[in-house]
Amino acid sequence: MKKPFDLTFSVGPTQISQVVKDDIAHAVANNFLSVSHRGEDFTQISEMTVNALRQLYNVPEDYRIFFTTSATEGWEICARNLVEKEAFSFVCGHFSSAFAHCLNSWGKTCHEDVAPWGELNDHLNVDIPQTAELITLCHNETSTGVTVPDDTIQKLRQKYSDCLLAIDVTSSIGACNLDINQADVWYFSTQKGWGLPSGLGVMFVGPRAMAKSKAMLSKHLPQGFFNFTNMEKQMADGKYQTIQTPNILNIYLLGQQCKRLQQTGLQNVHNKTLVRASDLYNFFESHPNAKPFVEDPTVRSPFSLCIELGEENLTHYKQKASQQKIELGSGYGKLKKTHIRIANYPALTDTDFEILKEIFES
CATH class of the missing domain: 3.40.640.10 (Type I PLP-dependent aspartate aminotransferase-like (Major domain))
Structure with a gap:
């Protein structure tokens, strides 16, 4: 089986960070x-x-x-x-x-x-x-x-x-x-x-x-x-x-x-999750081809964002991401063909999200 992608925004199983990969290697070695x-x-x-x-x-x-x-x-x-x-x-x-x-x-x-x-x-x-x-x-x-x-x-x-x-x-x-x-x-x-x-x-x-x-x-x-x-x-x-x-x-x-x-502080992690989520929602709210699926901002998930694209746009952006060996998470069930879900978890870096935005900007 060939390597399916280098980076995934799937909401689960989600991206495994390098530090966790190092933990796995340590567990195997010992x-x-x-x-x-x-x-x-x-x-x-x-x-x-x-x-x-x-x-x-x-x-x-x-x-x-x-x-x-x-x-x-x-x-x-x-x-x-x-x-x-x-x-x-x-x-x-x-x-x-x-x-x-x-x-x-x-x-x-x-x-x-x-x-x-x-x-x-x-x-x-x-x-x-x-x-x-x-x-x-x-x-x-x-x-x-x-x-x-x-x-x-x-x-x-x-x-x-x-x-x-x-x-x-x-x-x-x-x-x-x-x-x-x-x-x-x-x-x-x-x-x-x-x-x-x-x-x-x-x-x-x-x-x-x-x-x-x-x-x-x-x-x-x-x-x-x-x-x-x-x-x-x-x-x-x-x-x-x-x-x-x-x-x-x-x-x-x-x-x-x-x-x-x-060591990092759980509240610090939570706060960063909220800040990144706000930035991502603002980005997709202003996007011509995408919008948050959840209309009420007070109940939107900061952890797993559901974004509505439509079937044609979904195919386009998924193909574009795939060319860069990046996986966009699919919508679930009846939303599978028209939506994506984006993980916003600590394993993903700020640089990863800038790469995500670039896929949707050009």
């Missing part, structure tokens, strides 16, 4: 890929990453940190561990909808508030049934380019304080700050904002979610092997292990990324 996931070497790697995550995002001590295979698996785990009968999902694109479908597939009743693609739900003016045990939302809906403002999450938490809240942060974490206390479960994959290869998921699980799972288990409700109790046992007593054979390489890489972000 045989990290072959250590036993039940041995002391892996325990050291896992413990390092758990502690680095906890420090970077100020994850409270009573929140558990679990390694999974993906955010998609996170849907399944939440459905089995947190919902006996009913849930409520805010849907504003493909991925938030997929979680609702996952809940339904497990025989749960999932009430939905559905916003049109390119718009955001009115989270605080929706009637959520008192029977709902879990509220789900996507912090950054990658398919459409909308983002839930942080103050909306805080107000939603206050309004429905008796209900569990699970938030997908796959395409925002690693490029933003988060208040972990504002939800019971945060889950993500690492191939987007973290700038790592695909194949690793992470969950931050709070005490109320742990208690709910254990209460369901005591009722002998089916949770499968991957229940929070089993997952907690593997991590406990200084083992820092997983039920499955984990992605050891990515766990190591994630720990290294956390350390770098800690």
